[in-house]
Amino acid sequence: MAWVPCRRAARQHGANRFCFIGEVKTLSSAADWNRADWPKLWLYNLHYFDDLVAEGADSRSQWHRDLIRRWLGENPPGKGNGWEPYPSSLRLVNWIKWIGMGNPVVDGMVQSMAIQTRFLRRRLEHHLLGNHLWANLKALVFAGTFFEGPEADRWRTQGLHLLRRELAEQVLSDGGHFERSPMYHAIVLEDLLDLIQLDRVYPGVLPPPDPTAWHEAAERMLDWLQVMTHPDGDIGLFNDAAIGIAANLDDLARYAETLGVPWKPRELGEVTRLEPSGYARLQTSRAVAIVDIGPVGPDYLPGHAHADTLSLELSVDGRRVLVNGGTSTYAPGPQRLKERGTAMHNAVMVDGADSSEVWSSFRVARRARVSGVVADVAEGNVTLLARHDGFQRLPGRVTHERQLSLTDDGLVVVDRLIGRYAEASAYFRFAPALASEAGDEVSGAFHDIKGLVRWATDAGVRCELGQWHPRFGAAELCHVLVASVLRGERRIEFFW
Numbered sequence: 001m002a003w004v005p006c007r008r009a010a011r012q013h014g015a016n017r018f019c020f021i022g023e024v025k026t027l028s029s030a031a032d033w034n035r036a037d038w039p040k041l042w043l044y045n046l047h048y049f050d051d052l053v054a055e056g057a058d059s060r061s062q063w064h065r066d067l068i069r070r071w072l073g074e075n076p077p078g079k080g081n082g083w084e085p086y087p088s089s090l091r092l093v094n095w096i097k098w099i100g101m102g103n104p105v106v107d108g109m110v111q112s113m114a115i116q117t118r119f120l121r122r123r124l125e126h127h128l129l130g131n132h133l134w135a136n137l138k139a140l141v142f143a144g145t146f147f148e149g150p151e152a153d154r155w156r157t158q159g160l161h162l163l164r165r166e167l168a169e170q171v172l173s174d175g176g177h178f179e180r181s182p183m184y185h186a187i188v189l190e191d192l193l194d195l196i197q198l199d200r201v202y203p204g205v206l207p208p209p210d211p212t213a214w215h216e217a218a219e220r221m222l223d224w225l226q227v228m229t230h231p232d233g234d235i236g237l238f239n240d241a242a243i244g245i246a247a248n249l250d251d252l253a254r255y256a257e258t259l260g261v262p263w264k265p266r267e268l269g270e271v272t273r274l275e276p277s278g279y280a281r282l283q284t285s286r287a288v289a290i291v292d293i294g295p296v297g298p299d300y301l302p303g304h305a306h307a308d309t310l311s312l313e314l315s316v317d318g319r320r321v322l323v324n325g326g327t328s329t330y331a332p333g334p335q336r337l338k339e340r341g342t343a344m345h346n347a348v349m350v351d352g353a354d355s356s357e358v359w360s361s362f363r364v365a366r367r368a369r370v371s372g373v374v375a376d377v378a379e380g381n382v383t384l385l386a387r388h389d390g391f392q393r394l395p396g397r398v399t400h401e402r403q404l405s406l407t408d409d410g411l412v413v414v415d416r417l418i419g420r421y422a423e424a425s426a427y428f429r430f431a432p433a434l435a436s437e438a439g440d441e442v443s444g445a446f447h448d449i450k451g452l453v454r455w456a457t458d459a460g461v462r463c464e465l466g467q468w469h470p471r472f473g474a475a476e477l478c479h480v481l482v483a484s485v486l487r488g489e490r491r492i493e494f495f496w
Helices: 030-034 040-048 057-074 085-100 108-120 131-144 151-170 183-200 209-227 249-258 334-340
Strands: 013-014 016-020 023-026 272-275 279-283 287-292 312-316 321-324 348-350 368-380 381-388 398-408 410-418 426-427 446-449 453-457 460-468 475-484 489-495
Touching: 013 057, 016 040, 030 040, 030 057, 030 321, 040 085, 057 085, 057 108, 085 108, 085 131, 108 131, 108 151, 131 151, 131 183, 151 209, 183 209, 183 249, 209 249, 209 272, 209 446, 272 368, 279 368, 279 381, 287 398, 348 398, 348 410, 410 426, 426 489, 475 489
Parallel strands: none
Antiparallel strands: 013 016, 016 023, 272 279, 279 287, 287 312, 312 321, 348 426, 368 381, 381 398, 398 410, 410 489, 426 475, 446 453, 453 489, 460 475
16 A cells, blocks of 8 residues: 655755755755754754655655765764754654655665664653654654564564553643644644554554554544634644644645544534643634633643743634734744744733743743633623733732633723733734734724724724744734733724
8 A cells, every 4th residue: 555645845946955944945065964054943854854755746756866865875874963863753754655655765775764763762852752752753663664573573662652651641631732832733643644544554563552542632633723723724823833834734634534534624612622732712703713721831841832821813704813923933042032922922911021931942931820711602702711820920929811702893802910010011913914004102093904903992002013923934024012001901902
């Protein structure tokens, strides 16, 4: 049985030309596999070999064969980015899929795959855990199923044993991935579907209880992803998340269907809560709001967390209106810190502090905890109330409470701050297609946003130019309302 990949956009645009994370570069020399002046994430992508199983791969088969030869000749064992556990894991899986699609093996390829697996097995990323360790274990199972013999059996047995543990921990009871990133959720979901296909391509090799557990988890994960997907078909941008890295809901659902996973989209009610992930979806016939009402991530693994507690995203008539800032880079520096900060989300800052203490590239110190969540539906009005304690660490010991009321015609957001503070602001970031007048403080009148949305509030609001980062390496200009929270409360209404 030939391997049938999930839909993936092509990334190789020439024999040695590639586009990753929004940047196009040419692999000119052997040194380019490990260039210090190129982004680490770009180089990781180069070593993944995702294009081998991307759309139109057959038309690029000679490029792929030549690239595999180059990798074999220019990346000696144990040297450079390509031998780090995470890119090794993704490359091994992609090479096995490529062979499974009927491509003739390149000289030395299979021998190298065995060496790569032996090297990986001694370097499983137990220190990082999460999606990194998951990818390592998936690769062990793939290699242990592809190869035959006692050593391959040991790889497969070890991978399956640890995957069972990780599946129980990483996929929560509501179907969400425990790192609370819709992007990584979709990546892990595709991994599960890949494992299901592996069982079909190599029948009788994997013990039956494992594929059964993968089927069940995949269905729950598809349910979760449906809740976290906007009407435009792409994910909400909560925590580290970007469009175009992982397959979207439609592509994953089609992939699941080809594998016999019996999932169908379900009718979502006015309120859908994902517990214990900590998200809620409010919707009417015209509008959808997705709200973060949960922890930033596992207590021991908040590396992909943003300070976005109680933030929301809003779509109206199928178009995004309010958007979180997104993720454009993992590179250490001020841009990474800015994108993780509260002001890049539709949330509230108090005395210049983020709701959780994000620092470095993948670190969080004291983090917000949510409580008091109440959702209700009455006479076409969908409401949600929640509070968090992220500002209790400040001298004034502030609690932030947010109330949302969604109807067919509008959204009302009421932010209350309980405690002492000098200044606080609520941020509302509009999708780039929606423009207003940027400049000085505006009064509490109605304001048009390209005819789709109007907003109204008291004085103390200004409109600023900002940025939206829907994809890695991308920055789009947008407008941001900054509303001062005066005397402990701010109410703002959006109409359409």
